[in-house]
Amino acid sequence: MKSMIIGGGSIGLLMAAYIHQAGVDVCLCTRTSKQADALNADGVTLHAEGITKNMSIHSIQLDQAPIEEADMLVFAVKSYDLHTVMKQIAPKLKQHQVLLFLQNGMTHVEEASQLENPSIGIGTLSHGALRESATVVRHTGVGELRWANYHKSSSFLTEMMTQMNQEDFVVKEENSWQEVLWSKLLVNVCINPLTALTGVKNGDILASVELKQMMRNVFEEAIQLHPRNPDYIIQWEKVLQVCKQTSQNQSSMLVDLRNKRRTERDSILGYLVRLAQSRNVSIPFIQFLDQAIREREHNF
Ligand SMILES: NC(=O)C1=CN([C@@H]2O[C@H](COP(=O)(O)OP(=O)(O)OC[C@H]3O[C@@H](n4cnc5c(N)ncnc54)[C@H](OP(=O)(O)O)[C@@H]3O)[C@@H](O)[C@H]2O)C=CC1
Numbered sequence: 001m002k003s004m005i006i007g008g009g010s011i012g013l014l015m016a017a018y019i020h021q022a023g024v025d026v027c028l029c030t031r032t033s034k035q036a037d038a039l040n041a042d043g044v045t046l047h048a049e050g051i052t053k054n055m056s057i058h059s060i061q062l063d064q065a066p067i068e069e070a071d072m073l074v075f076a077v078k079s080y081d082l083h084t085v086m087k088q089i090a091p092k093l094k095q096h097q098v099l100l101f102l103q104n105g106m107t108h109v110e111e112a113s114q115l116e117n118p119s120i121g122i123g124t125l126s127h128g129a130l131r132e133s134a135t136v137v138r139h140t141g142v143g144e145l146r147w148a149n150y151h152k153s154s155s156f157l158t159e160m161m162t163q164m165n166q167e168d169f170v171v172k173e174e175n176s177w178q179e180v181l182w183s184k185l186l187v188n189v190c191i192n193p194l195t196a197l198t199g200v201k202n203g204d205i206l207a208s209v210e211l212k213q214m215m216r217n218v219f220e221e222a223i224q225l226h227p228r229n230p231d232y233i234i235q236w237e238k239v240l241q242v243c244k245q246t247s248q249n250q251s252s253m254l255v256d257l258r259n260k261r262r263t264e265r266d267s268i269l270g271y272l273v274r275l276a277q278s279r280n281v282s283i284p285f286i287q288f289l290d291q292a293i294r295e296r297e298h299n300f
Pocket residue numbers: 006007008009010011012029030031032035062076077078079081084085088102103104125126127128129130131252264
C-alpha cells in the first residue's frame with residue numbers, strides 16, 4: 001500500500017511517523033519545496049514519551065506529487081486550506097483511492113460530499129502534536145484516531161486503517177461519522193473560543209466558576225443542534241474530561257491568535273451559527289464568541 005499525506009504540519013508529520021512505523025509506504029506532500037528538501041535530507045524526527053526516533057520518509061512538494069499513484073491520501077491541512085488543496089489535486093485524483101480527512105470542525109464535510117470516491121474516511125484525533133521545525137514533531141498528548149466511513153462501509157478503507165493501528169497509535173473504527181465529528185465539535189466549541197479570548201489554559205476553565213458556567217452555556221446551545229439526540233450527560237462529561245486531560249494545553253485557537261494566525265473559527269463556530277440560522281434556533285453565546293474571534297482575526 002502506498003500512502004500520501006498532504007500537509008507537513010503538526011498532524012502531517014505525526015501521521016507520517018506512525019504510518020511509517022506501521023510498515024506502510026508513506027510520502028509526505030508539503031506546500032513548499034524547502035520543507036520537502038529538509039525532510040529528504042533529515043527525515044522525520046518524532047519525540048514521544050521521552051523517546052526520540054528518526055525515520056527516513058520521502059517528501060515532495062504537493063505541486064510535483066504523483067497523487068495518482070497513491071492508494072490512500074490523508075488530508076492533514078487546516079480546514080480553511082482544504083478547498084485549495086482539493087482544487088490543486090483534482091486533476092490527479094482517482095476514484096479507487098481511499099481518502100481520509102482529519103480536520104477539526106465541520107466545513108470539510110462539504111469537500112468530502114463533492115467527491116465520487118466510494119472509500120472516504122472521516123476521522124478525528126485526540127492526540128496532541130506540535131511541529132517544532134520543518135522536520136521535527138513532538139507528540140504532546142497520546143490519544144487515539146477515531147474514524148468512520150463517510151459512505152457505506154468500505155472493506156478497503158477498513159483494511160488500510162487496520163494496518164495503521166498500533167499499541168502507541170490506536171486507530172478505532174466507529175459506526176457514525178456524524179457522532180465522531182460532533183463529539184469533537186462539542187469539545188472544540190466549548191474549550192477553544194473561551195480559552196482563546198481569555199488566554200487561559202484548557203484546565204483553567206474548570207478552576208473558574210464563571211468560565212465553567214460560560215462553557216456550560218455554550219455546550220447547551222451547541223448540543224441542541226446535534227442531529228442525533230445524544231446523551232447530554234455523557235457528552236458534557238466528555239468535555240470536562242478533555243479539559244482535565246489537556247489541562248496544561250493551550251487550545252489551538254489560543255495558539256493561533258497568539259501567533260496572529262487565522263483560526264479554524266469558521267469550521268467550528270461559523271458552522272454552528274449557520275446551522276442555527278437555518279433552523280431558526282437562537283444561540284447568543286456562540287454567536288458572540290464567533291463575532292469576538294472574528295474581530296480578533298481582523299485586527300492582526
Ligand atoms: N495539532 C494538533 O494537535 C491537532 C490538530 N488537529 C487538526 O488537524 C488539522 C491540521 O492541524 P495541524 O497539523 O495542527 O496544522 P498545521 O498548521 O501545523 O499544519 C497544516 C499544514 O498544512 C500545510 N498546507 C497548507 N496549505 C497547503 C497546500 N496547499 N499544500 C500542501 N500543504 C499545505 C501547511 O504548510 P506550511 O507549513 O508550509 O504553511 C502546514 O504544514 C486541523 O484541522 C486541526 O484542527 C486535530 C487534533 C489535534
